[in-house]
Amino acid sequence: MCGVVGWVDFGRSLTREHAPVRAMAATMACRGPDAEGLWFGEHVGLGHRRLAVIDLAGGAQPMLARGDPSAGPAGVVTGADSMTSGGAAHQGSVIAALTYSGEVYNFRELREELRAQGHQFRTSSDTEVVLRAYLQWGDGFVERLNGMFAFGLWDGRRQRLLLVRDRMGIKPLFYHPNADGVVFASEPKGILAHPEIDAVVDTDGLRELLAFVKTPGHGSYRGLREVRPGEMVVVDRAGVRPRRYWSLTVRRHTDDLETTVRTVRELLSDIVARQLITDVPLCTLLSGGLDSSAITALAASALRRNGGGPVRSFAVDFVGQTEHFRPDELRSTPDAPYVHEVAEHVGAQHTDIVLDTAALIDPLYRTGVLTASDLPNSMGDMYTSLYLLFRAVRQHSTVALSGESADEVFGGYSWFHDEQAVNADTFPWMSVIRPGGRDPETVTELLDPDLAGLLNLDEYRDAAYRQALAEVDHLPDEDGRERRMREVCYLHLTRFVQVLLDRKDRMSMAHGLEVRVPFCDHRLVEYVYNTPWSMKTFDAREKSLLRAAVADLLPESVVQRRKSPYPSTQDPGYERALRDRLAEMLADGEAPVVPLLNPKRVEEVLNTPVDSTGFGQGRRAVELALALDRWLRRYPVRLAFDGG
CATH class of the missing domain: 3.60.20.10 (Aminohydrolase, N-terminal nucleophile (Ntn) domain)
Structure with missing residues (x-):
């Protein structure tokens, strides 16, 4: 890199x-x-x-x-x-x-x-x-x-x-x-x-x-x-x-199911083998989900064939997360038990990177995240924990293989399988970010009402959505369901995945760590993109093709595990610390973000009960307000809302 x-x-x-x-x-x-x-x-x-x-x-x-x-x-x-x-x-x-x-x-x-x-x-x-x-x-x-x-x-x-x-x-x-x-x-x-x-x-x-x-x-x-x-x-x-010079193009898929599954496996085996080539120490990032487990198992197998190994793997976790885990709408199980089962199954040399709230809230690390990103964001601990994970990994390895992007390629997110989200006249992931059609709290809840009105994010998203849809080509005989699911896949492969790839790149390269992404190999992306949705979900589950292609490499518990996205800390102390920082910021008469905020709503959020799931009312809004303030303090940026 x-x-x-x-x-x-x-x-x-x-x-x-x-x-x-x-x-x-x-x-x-x-x-x-x-x-x-x-x-x-x-x-x-x-x-x-x-x-x-x-x-x-x-x-x-x-x-x-x-x-x-x-x-x-x-x-x-x-x-x-x-x-x-x-x-x-x-x-x-x-x-x-x-x-x-x-x-x-x-x-x-x-x-x-x-x-x-x-x-x-x-x-x-x-x-x-x-x-x-x-x-x-x-x-x-x-x-x-x-x-x-x-x-x-x-x-x-x-x-x-x-x-x-x-x-x-x-x-x-x-x-x-x-x-x-x-x-x-x-x-x-x-x-x-x-x-x-x-x-x-x-x-x-x-x-x-x-x-x-x-x-x-x-x-x-x-x-x-x-x-x-x-x-x-x-x-x-x-x-x-x-x-x-390249874009997602439409081709008719003529392989039967057995051939398709075999082709996916052959492509993945070739991709991972190629991406193991390096002259420096290499590892995998393991979450215990299907995607990262598949990459780790394939890497372990390829290393053994070449007389190398064992594969080294790393996972991020939070203090007390497994013992005190509470299911939420996105995560039904903690990662750690599955991580350890996969590591034992494939014979990996595994290390857990366990983070506490003090590290996640540390101003030094949060400034490091901002400097790496160049822009503020509302995802807080999900950036800081990745930043700290990569810092720890870099002490042992220079290259890491990641399971990133499998959900976009194979249709893994819950909203791919939610009819209301699929049929909504907007980006499907908005069903989670703004449930019930409300403005998401991570964006407008704490902003000054006049500024929120000027931004008019609904209109901006709608224009972006129309632009993306206009790019999608279809086969002439695709039925309505296949047409819509091709659109949904296209939206994820050209819009949603960019957010995650950018996060991965910035947080890893902040420490000089090269993270490779096997699921983004264009040969695999093209092949699966043109596979009918009915075949991608042949067993009525998410990521059917990937599960079938790698099932023999993994423990049955991992093969059957429901999709669980990148973890967010559930420690109530984390949100309390965020609110303490917000209160301190409001008390600072020089805080540059204050003119952008709605003071009345900020006070209301500060006085509401703490929600520890990571996606509750207020938490992401507080993350954004703090990130905006840090950005305006640290960067020589000028805001020009009037076009001047």
Whole structure:
């Protein structure tokens, strides 16, 4: 993994503009703690912070291809020798330069194919494969890549920049167009470090922040865009032009059930085996649910076949959660008993990371979450606990495999199977976030009524929903049920999953931990997306195909366990601590968030009984108010609700 930054400006020379790019790269140190590299051409500056995972000695970046521009793709590829930290910049005969973040899991096959075309490799890194693939195949090279990636590639021959993001948007990449080019980075903080860009959030930006609907391409800060999943952005003297190279497409599914289940298993086995390739310690994230248990079991099996292992696994838990667990509408059982059963079943070397309320409420960690996220959120402990889990995991491993996204791919959430939620004329997950059609307390409950009215989140969500539906293609003979469930799956794979992937990436990379997501392999996503809903639920349960595909690897209790999402602490002391912080904030006459709040409603929430489930009335609203205040204090952000 890594952090990338860059600046292209066709209106001036950047050969002496080292300070802005160095400052941008410095914000990415958490993503790349192992090395820094910078490179400058006449109109381009690239920066890179490296987390060494493959070819620890040979993968330095930005990586350059040198040679005679008229000699085709055979230029010599070198590391960041044009300028390293404290060095001098020389463009020389650079024909292409790459600042790259991610992993390409089929890089070995691509390297052999490129060797057959006459390419000679100086490193064993996937970075060099990506650069040479571009030199060989041009813009079409990205369609050959299997993996998670986000990168900027400067073509010195054509004087243009390509910004490329993987098909599912596992790795982030943002850009800010300007009059003569663009500034880009892995995270908004990298762009906001540029001296010519201000941190402004206007009305639409705040709507995007609060609506719990991640609009593809929207960057929340004014002028900031995010490269969409499956998109390539071309930047040259003619401007900035996004171009889609991949999207979910409709194909008729012709396999029978037995073949479909077998294909899912074969795909998963291949995906996990590929994603185990690394030159650093690796582990899995285990929750005791079907998804993470399947990944852990497949990883354990693959390691044994290759003479390795045992697989190492980690789980997050809270003090007293198992002993005092209370079922709620989303979680019927605690995780820990299932985690331990799976770990014993597959022979994993397992560690529980057990957190208490003091850690979850600690201002230092909550500030760390904000800094990693660049934006506030209402999910509080569900971010802080993930942040702390990844911090602990990083002490033992550099790479982790996660079960994230299986619910979006296979239809695992409860609302996939709730007719009222499915048939509602909105995003199905709103049935949980705003039950009964009420405005969700996490968004408007504590806000000033005039501000809530200005935001008009219902209208914003509705427009986003219509836009998403308009993107969905259908087979001509799909019946009504199959049509609607294709739409529901599409909404999750293009909108909902982005929230979770972004959370996973920011919280893990804050500690230099690379988290891989096998269920986001585009081959699996495409195959299952085009499998009829009736087949996805052939046993009248959620995730029928996945359960059937991996049942032989897991304990029966896990195979039969109901979906349980990422845990939230049930300690009543946590909500009491939140309310204490809110009361302290209100007593502070300088608290910047106070003008945005409804004082009367805040007092009412402070005086209501504590609800410990994590989704009760008031808790998420308090989380949001505190997060907004911390954001306004810590970030040089200006709110512009009047469009100014």
